[in-house]
Amino acid sequence: MIGMLNQKHMLEETAMKDHMPSVEPSFRQSVDLMFQRAACLLDISPGLKEKIRVCNSTYTVRFGVRLRGEMHTFTGYRSVHSEHHEPVKGGIRFASDVNQDEVEALAALMSLKCALVEVPFGGSKGGLAINPHDWDEDELERITRRFAYELIKRDLINPAQNVPAPDMGTGEREMAWIADQYKRMHTSDINASACVTGKPLNQGGIAGRIEATGRGVQYALREFFRHPEDIARAGLTGSLDGKRIVVQGLGNVGYHAARFLEEEDGCRVIGIIERDGGLFDERGLSVEAVKSHMMQTGSIQGFAGATFIGKGAALLEEPCDILIPAALEGVITMENAPRIHAPLIIEAGNGPITAGADQFLRERGTVIIPDLYANAGGVTVSYFEWVKNLSHIRFGRMERRREEARHQLLLQGIEELTGQAFPERLKADYLRGASELDMVRSGLDDTMRTGYQQMRAYWHDRDGVEDLRIAGYLIAIERIAANYASAGL
Numbered sequence: 001m002i003g004m005l006n007q008k009h010m011l012e013e014t015a016m017k018d019h020m021p022s023v024e025p026s027f028r029q030s031v032d033l034m035f036q037r038a039a040c041l042l043d044i045s046p047g048l049k050e051k052i053r054v055c056n057s058t059y060t061v062r063f064g065v066r067l068r069g070e071m072h073t074f075t076g077y078r079s080v081h082s083e084h085h086e087p088v089k090g091g092i093r094f095a096s097d098v099n100q101d102e103v104e105a106l107a108a109l110m111s112l113k114c115a116l117v118e119v120p121f122g123g124s125k126g127g128l129a130i131n132p133h134d135w136d137e138d139e140l141e142r143i144t145r146r147f148a149y150e151l152i153k154r155d156l157i158n159p160a161q162n163v164p165a166p167d168m169g170t171g172e173r174e175m176a177w178i179a180d181q182y183k184r185m186h187t188s189d190i191n192a193s194a195c196v197t198g199k200p201l202n203q204g205g206i207a208g209r210i211e212a213t214g215r216g217v218q219y220a221l222r223e224f225f226r227h228p229e230d231i232a233r234a235g236l237t238g239s240l241d242g243k244r245i246v247v248q249g250l251g252n253v254g255y256h257a258a259r260f261l262e263e264e265d266g267c268r269v270i271g272i273i274e275r276d277g278g279l280f281d282e283r284g285l286s287v288e289a290v291k292s293h294m295m296q297t298g299s300i301q302g303f304a305g306a307t308f309i310g311k312g313a314a315l316l317e318e319p320c321d322i323l324i325p326a327a328l329e330g331v332i333t334m335e336n337a338p339r340i341h342a343p344l345i346i347e348a349g350n351g352p353i354t355a356g357a358d359q360f361l362r363e364r365g366t367v368i369i370p371d372l373y374a375n376a377g378g379v380t381v382s383y384f385e386w387v388k389n390l391s392h393i394r395f396g397r398m399e400r401r402r403e404e405a406r407h408q409l410l411l412q413g414i415e416e417l418t419g420q421a422f423p424e425r426l427k428a429d430y431l432r433g434a435s436e437l438d439m440v441r442s443g444l445d446d447t448m449r450t451g452y453q454q455m456r457a458y459w460h461d462r463d464g465v466e467d468l469r470i471a472g473y474l475i476a477i478e479r480i481a482a483n484y485a486s487a488g489l
């Protein structure tokens with residue numbers, strides 16, 4: 001019987017591998033197809049593969065809030081994909097089209113992401129079907145607190161079990177409301193601050209969390225460009241300096257990634273795509289200037305000195321060196337994939353490339369740095385914040401001045417021994433002890449370098465691994481499987 005089941009599973013997997021979708025798969029189906037493609041290469045039992053693939057649970061809540069004189073009903077979700085580590089971790093998204101399929105796909109990606117970058121969390125995700133722009137701040141606070149209340153009373157927000165973070169449509173402000181709601185409901189929980197990450201600094205947040213995902217994208221690209229063999233695979237040459245970039249989504253992730261790449265790595269951001277159109281300038285746009293125009297006017301339209309394109313998505317097809325989709329899922333599809341020219345795509349957002357488009361691009365030789373790795377900077381720094389909250393002390397507070405004093409001693413010794421003054425230009429940098437931000441950046445950089453190196457080792461050395469995505473999925477599934485096996489499940 002077991003033999004028959006195994007055979008059936010193998011046939012299904014072969015079919016899955018050979019026959020990629022003829023119609024565009026949903027986000028959830030895309031993640032499943034990518035999972036199956038990696039699972040085919042793994043020598044673990046079909047039963048365990050299935051256990052790792054499925055989403056453990058999804059809670060749907062419909063709650064009412066009295067606003068503007070009448071009752072409004074809202075629908076929210078919190079999905080838990082895998083509890084092989086607890087707490088489970090994953091953002092809360094506010095968007096009109098949030099649905100169960102999307103939240104489950106995002107929760108699955110969270111499990112894989114955490115495993116890949118060795119963050120000891122299981123995967124979860126939440127969403128509220130709401131357009132945040134429809135409500136003023138007070139109303140949004142009441143809706144957020146009510147949603148949080150529904151999740152907290154079921155332990156779907158809890159420092160030991162389930163820890164949300166920001167995602168599309170949410171940020172520090174919403175995380176502060178959620179943390180405060182949890183504290184009101186658990187007045188004696190000394191670890192209450194750790195119930196959510198991405199909080200403002202004055203509410204127990206950590207330096208560098210806001211920009212962490214964009215910073216992680218920058219570190220990922222820097223690591224990619226340290227490997228000449230990989231650069232050549234993408235048909236590129238040289239370093240990041242001068243590379244032409246198109247970015248989609250100038251929100252938290254896209255704005256920080258594009259700004260850092262422009263200001264610190266010499267990249268030229270030639271195209272920016274937002275919900276209401278796109279901007280193009282071959283000479284390079286100032287990301288900061290476009291963002292401030294967007295903040296002032298609510299749109300990128302009317303930005304002086306660049307060409308405005310009404311159908312912004314057309315800019316995805318613009319020839320460039322690096323394409324950074326950092327907004328929605330499913331924007332590169334079987335329909336537009338043949339017209340995508342970028343030789344290197346880094347998935348700063350979750351799920352921007354459908355499984356069908358992924359197959360087309362892979363076969364054409366496009367190098368894709370996959371979402372489960374590329375945007376893992378956010379959860380990495382969230383992990384640091386959670387650890388900070390549990391230890392109740394800022395990173396570096398005990399050792400910073402001690403470190404500076406020891407450096408001072410060493411410099412004095414060198415100067416006495418050599419009879420020469422230590423070069424002034426190096427002195428200040430060497431003497432300065434690490435701040436919390438320095439430590440966060442160091443931990444993030446290390447995580448992104450290590451993650452990429454592990455993926456590329458699988459990509460280049462392991463039979464059947466055609467791309468970085470499958471390398472990332474393989475590493476993650478292997479780690480989760482090993483965890484289940486050693487826990488005796």
Ligand code: NAD
Nearest residue numbers: 167168169213249250251252253274275327349350375378
């Ligand atoms: P955000 O809400 O801050 O920004 C999203 C941006 O995309 C907004 O500026 C919005 O106007 C724009 N946008 C919406 N629809 C668009 C369209 N059709 N075309 C072009 N632009 C459009 O969200 P975010 O936090 O930056 O998240 C973006 C992506 O990154 C999501 O997939 C999210 O899951 C993923 N992500 C976010 C984090 C994080 O720390 N915030 C971490 C990991 C992954």
